Amino acid sequence: MAIEIKAPTFPESVADGTVASWHKQPGEACARDELLADIETDKVVLEIVAPADGVLKEVIKAEGDTVLSEELIGIFEEGEGGVIQPATTDVATAEPQSGTVQSGGAATLSPAARRMADEHGIDHGAVAGTGKGGRVTKEDVLNYVESGAGASAAKSVSNAPAASVAKAPAPEAIAPVFGGDRVEKRVPMTRLRARIAERLVEAQQSAAMLTTFNEVNMKPIMDLRREYKDLFEKRHNVKMGFMSFFVKACVEALKRYPVANASIDGNDIVYHGYQDVGVAVSSDRGLVVPVLRNAEDMSLAEVELTIREFGEKAKEGKLSIEEMTGGTFTISNGGVFGSLLSTPILNPPQSAILGMHKIQERPMAVNGEVVVLPMMYLALSYDHRLLDGKEAVRFLVTVKELLEDPARMLLDV
Structure with missing residues (x-):
């Protein structure tokens, strides 16, 4: 037959x-x-x-x-x-x-x-x-x-x-x-590489893109990981990474500044009542951005487990179209490749993207004394048509403050 x-x-x-x-x-x-x-x-x-x-x-x-x-x-x-x-x-x-x-x-x-x-x-x-x-x-x-x-x-x-x-x-x-x-x-x-090129050019030509920078002291999170990483891995069967903290910090900042979670559709501004966070993942075929659906409802362990699953699927070329469709905000981690500072490009039609970078010890002035701390530069690229500089800077400062004091995420303060 x-x-x-x-x-x-x-x-x-x-x-x-x-x-x-x-x-x-x-x-x-x-x-x-x-x-x-x-x-x-x-x-x-x-x-x-x-x-x-x-x-x-x-x-x-x-x-x-x-x-x-x-x-x-x-x-x-x-x-x-x-x-x-x-x-x-x-x-x-x-x-x-x-x-x-x-x-x-x-x-x-x-x-x-x-x-x-x-x-x-x-x-x-x-x-x-x-x-x-x-x-x-x-x-x-x-x-x-x-x-x-x-x-x-x-x-x-x-x-x-x-x-x-x-x-x-x-x-x-x-x-x-x-x-x-x-x-x-x-x-x-490849079609994927051609599409990536097309979207990157589109982002630069269609958006008024601007980038603001800040730096975050990673010592509090590193101390937290050092204390609980073994117990966390034993309980959840996944390692405690940095990405889950950044996802939760961004989700909280998006709640406080919903315009960073919005997008432009013609002459309308679409405000999304949920936080679907895309996580940029490098694969043999190029950069792909699978999406954490309803990241606001996910725990740190769920975020880490999902990201690990995305990474494995990306290596095998098994990410589905549904897993990479949509997203209201994106996080890109160039630090895994050694990047110290960069300006990430928007992922249309999203209005903002956060760029993470490598952690590097630097001398910092703390209470009048010079202290060596593990610091990371953060970069927030945003569409100036939608976000004013004041909102973009406050959004990034909120992410910085939540990361430097993780308890604030738990206490919602």
Whole structure:
């Protein structure tokens, strides 16, 4: 029985997607729930799996093609009897897949592993998979590259005779420039990276963005963590980090200054009666911002657990569109990468974003004496169309005061 394979139903915020890769070829047997294809959208990579045991009969949308919500991308034949078709050796008719050096192997790669293999020009079939069902993970490709085998494989392909190179064509996306070690590589921008670029430019062009700075003494929170971190981890099965304190401090400041939690819609100002805090997370595909829904109702432990879950999903490329949609305020932590000071860019249509930075000991004047304290610079970028400087400064001062005296968050003072 023939079954239509369709693209997923995209939410309203996603207009279309791109077929990133087909993991099965026409005539190849598939088991139920086995990965067939990846659809890349502006926000996430969506996986298309086999609806039953059977054979992929026809590919209608090739890799790189744009697809709409629920658009037909292939035909699947339910039942047994599928076989893996041998790779063609006719150079005149064979069409290499962009960005890969194909081989006769039938390795199944995760989206992150496939991208890393393509970037290093590694034959997909050369990497042994340790994932479920023999699937090749990003770590497998990384270990393959670090072992030196990847470099040897790429070198052997470049030094092969012309006839053999024709059977395994070089990636179209890579354009080497010969002459010494001056090599260039050209790769297409992913949809996520293109969307990030578009939104960053949009934020700077459409908002009157301004940044105000302050600094916070992190010693009270560091002392609190030092005293209770073991008990906290034992009780909640998660480490006590700094981010949960910043989230709770921002939530309290947003309650006091609701305009920082608002957004502009045409000629209207939309005030949100809830605090959905986005937390910027770095992934292999780029910066993503999953959202803590109703952060005002979450405890410190719930915030830490949710952020940890977001981090794990971001590494595996499994964040859903729903988890990254919306948000009324964003926190970005450049300090994990060593940033001392920066000016974060707004996440439209939000009106403000807080930038955290590295903790660095500095001499500070306290009661007429010089004391070395662990200090962190804070940066609040805001839309001056909505927030006046007075409100923005008071918002940031409120965050500073709550962090320097965490008991105030508990006592609501």
